[in-house]
Amino acid sequence: MKYTPRPLSVLVVEDHADTAQSTADLLVLYGHRVRVARCGEDAVRAAAAEAPDVVLLDLGLPGMDGWQVARRLRARPRGKQPVVVAVSGYDGAEDRVRSADAGVDLHLAKPVEPAVLVGMLRRFREALAPPVAAADTGHGRRS
Amino acid sequence: VKTPRRLPAPEAPPVADAPVRAEHVRDHVTALANALHLIRLTAGNDQWVLAALDLADRQLAALMILATAVPDPFQEPDTHRVGGAGVADGWREEGKG
Numbered sequence: 001m002k003y004t005p006r007p008l009s010v011l012v013v014e015d016h017a018d019t020a021q022s023t024a025d026l027l028v029l030y031g032h033r034v035r036v037a038r039c040g041e042d043a044v045r046a047a048a049a050e051a052p053d054v055v056l057l058d059l060g061l062p063g064m065d066g067w068q069v070a071r072r073l074r075a076r077p078r079g080k081q082p083v084v085v086a087v088s089g090y091d092g093a094e095d096r097v098r099s100a101d102a103g104v105d106l107h108l109a110k111p112v113e114p115a116v117l118v119g120m121l122r123r124f125r126e127a128l129a130p131p132v133a134a135a136d137t138g139h140g141r142r143s
Numbered sequence: 144v145k146t147p148r149r150l151p152a153p154e155a156p157p158v159a160d161a162p163v164r165a166e167h168v169r170d171h172v173t174a175l176a177n178a179l180h181l182i183r184l185t186a187g188n189d190q191w192v193l194a195a196l197d198l199a200d201r202q203l204a205a206l207m208i209l210a211t212a213v214p215d216p217f218q219e220p221d222t223h224r225v226g227g228a229g230v231a232d233g234w235r236e237e238g239k240g
Contacts, residue, residue, distance in 0.1 A: 016170040022177035022198055029184055060166055089166030110169035114180035 008032045008125050011052040011082070013043040013069060015061050023056065023117075030118050032125075040064025044072045051080040053128050054121065057104070059088035059095070067102040074103035083124060087112055168209055175202035 010032045014020035017038070024034045035052070037043035040061045047055065055073065059066030070084050083106075086099045091109035099107040106120075178199035185191035 016174065018174040018198055018201060019170050019177070022174050022181065022195075026177055026181060026184070029181070089164075089169040110166070111173040111176055114177055 005031065005125060008054055008121060008128065009050065009052045010034045010121065011037060011043065011046055011055045013037045013040070013055060013061065013066065014058045014087075015039060016058070026114055026118070027121065030121070032121065040066065040069045043069050047073055047076070047082065051076070052082045054083045054085065054124055056085050056087050056117075059086055059090050059099070067098050067104075070099070070102040070104050083128070085120070087117075168206065171202045171205045171209070175199055175206070178202065 010027055012020055012023050012027070012034060014023065014036070015038050020036050020038060024036050027034045035046055035050075037046045040063050043055070043057070043061075044064070046052075055069075057066045057069060061069070064072075066086060066088065070086070073082060073084055084104050086104045086107040087110060088095070088107070089110045096107050108116075178195045181195040181198070182192055185195065
């Protein structure tokens with residue numbers, strides 16, 4: 001039986017335009033479905049419109065900050081909870097505690113090596129989006 | 144053949160006389176690392192490579208501006224700002240920067 005990997009739905013929440021777009025481009029090239037939100041409010045709206053598998057969340061955002069976004073995501077029904085990964089320039093011990101309190105699953109400090117990000121998502125993909133069986137025509141089968 | 148969706152909008156340059164914030168530097172380094180990875184990933188596709196080079200150029204330009212304002216304990220305090228006295232008064236030309 002043939003299996004094809006299901007793409008992860010990734011929401012990139014990042015106010016720095018170049019970082020947001022280049023991260024999205026990178027993840028698309030690795031086969032993920034990517035949406036970008038440039039502020040906290042847009043992130044919450046995007047997650048409500050379509051639940052992502054993974055949220056890559058900058059913390060220093062205009063308006064609603066990343067910790068507030070994480071809390072809003074954690075208030076969603078259990079089945080629609082994404083993996084929330086903070087990817088932030090905020091890297092102090094207090095920042096990490098705030099992330100844990102807000103329901104962030106993993107706190108990464110910028111700059112994150114692209115290969116590390118891609119590898120992490122590959123493992124998430126194996127866990128969250130197992131391969132789906134492609135249409136089986138039955139050719140070559142013996143009954 | 145995949146093509147870049149669009150060139151990202153240019154980032155605003157660092158604000159003159161603003162203190163350098165680590166998060167600004169980290170954002171630009173992140174985008175620069177992404178650009179280099181995109182170049183490796185799309186080698187042979189001119190459109191992608193040129194877009195990624197353009198992205199890398201912008202990050203490097205921003206980092207060069209920020210680099211002039213990184214605090215240096217051996218310099219005067221008022222030189223630790225983008226566009227501050229450290230550049231204008233020729234510290235670097237005198238070999239002190």
